[in-house]
Every structure is written in C-alpha cells, then in structure tokens.
Amino acid sequence: MKTSGQVLAILTVVAALAIVSVPVFAHHGTAAFDTTKMVKVTGTVTDFEFVNPHVQIYLECKNEKGEPDKWQGELTAPNKLIRAGWDKHTLKPGDSITISGYASATGAHVMWIRELIGPSGEKLPLFEE
Numbered sequence: 001m002k003t004s005g006q007v008l009a010i011l012t013v014v015a016a017l018a019i020v021s022v023p024v025f026a027h028h029g030t031a032a033f034d035t036t037k038m039v040k041v042t043g044t045v046t047d048f049e050f051v052n053p054h055v056q057i058y059l060e061c062k063n064e065k066g067e068p069d070k071w072q073g074e075l076t077a078p079n080k081l082i083r084a085g086w087d088k089h090t091l092k093p094g095d096s097i098t099i100s101g102y103a104s105a106t107g108a109h110v111m112w113i114r115e116l117i118g119p120s121g122e123k124l125p126l127f128e129e
Contacts, residue, residue, distance in 0.1 A: 033102040033112045040100035041071050041111075050078050050088040057091060057099065057113070073099045073113040075126065083128035095119040 043061030055075040063069040075081060081090075091097065098117040104110040118124045 030102065030112065032105055032110075034105045035102050037103045038100055038114070039103045039111055040098065041069075042096070042098040043069075043071060045091050045093050045095045045097060046070075047093060048088075048091040050081075050086075050090075053077055055081055055086075057097075057116075059097070059099070069109065071099075071109045071111070073101065073111050073116075075113050075116075080128065081126070084125040086124070090124070091118070 041059065041061045043059035045057060046060050047056075047058040049056040049058075055078055057073040057075065059071045059073065061069045061071055078086075078088075096119055099111065099113050099115070101111040101114040113126065116124045116126065
C-alpha cells in the first residue's frame with residue numbers, strides 16, 4: 001500500500017509531465033491556423049528550407065494593389081515529403097509557384113499549405129501515396 005507521500009509524489013510527477021507536454025501537442029495541432037479560411041497566393045520562391053521539424057517555403061507575391069507582399073508556407077516534415085518524392089532541390093529561389101492552404105489565425109502572411117502547384121504547373125504531392 002502506498003503512503004500519502006508516495007501518492008502525492010506520483011501525482012506531482014504526472015502533473016509536471018502533463019504541463020511539459022502541452023507545447024508538443026499544441027505545436028502539432030492546427031491551433032495556429034484558421035482551418036475555416038483557405039487562402040491562395042502565387043509568387044516567386046525566395047527561400048526553401050528543407051529542414052526539420054517542418055519544411056518552410058518563403059514567397060514574394062503581389063497584393064491586390066500590385067505591391068510586393070511576403071508570404072511563408074509551412075509543410076510537413078522532410079522525411080514525409082521525401083516519401084512523396086521531394087528532395088532539397090524540388091523548389092529553388094526564383095521558381096514561380098502557387099500555394100493554397102489554411103491562413104494564420106493571427107492574420108500574418110503564413111499558411112499551412114494544403115496544395116502546391118509547382119513551377120511547371122503540376123500539382124506536387126504533399127503526402128506519400
């Protein structure tokens with residue numbers, strides 16, 4: 001039988017682990033994005049970071065006034081994209097692409113990419129088939 005001190009110690013450890021794990025679950029959720037609002041932009045790739053934990057694409061687009069506008073798109077992990085046929089050379093600065101996805105919940109020009117039309121006009125796979 002456990003003493004009240006042992007039970008308290010176990011509960012403290014469990015609570016601490018739960019608190020520490022919250023950022024991990026928040027990071028992998030869709031909390032940062034408005035999943036009811038899809039956006040679509042076309043622009044020129046300025047940077048392509050094929051790195052963990054998520055591949056990042058940076059674009060320069062034109063807004064409705066024709067002025068330069070910077071966007072950032074987030075994809076899944078590189079290992080998942082590799083299984084879908086990607087590599088670190090799939091996109092390069094200067095490529096013209098179209099991305100669409102869930103907009104940032106904060107209104108920042110950041111999206112969780114759900115579709116990507118590559119420089120040759122082809123839809124690039126975002127998941128292994």
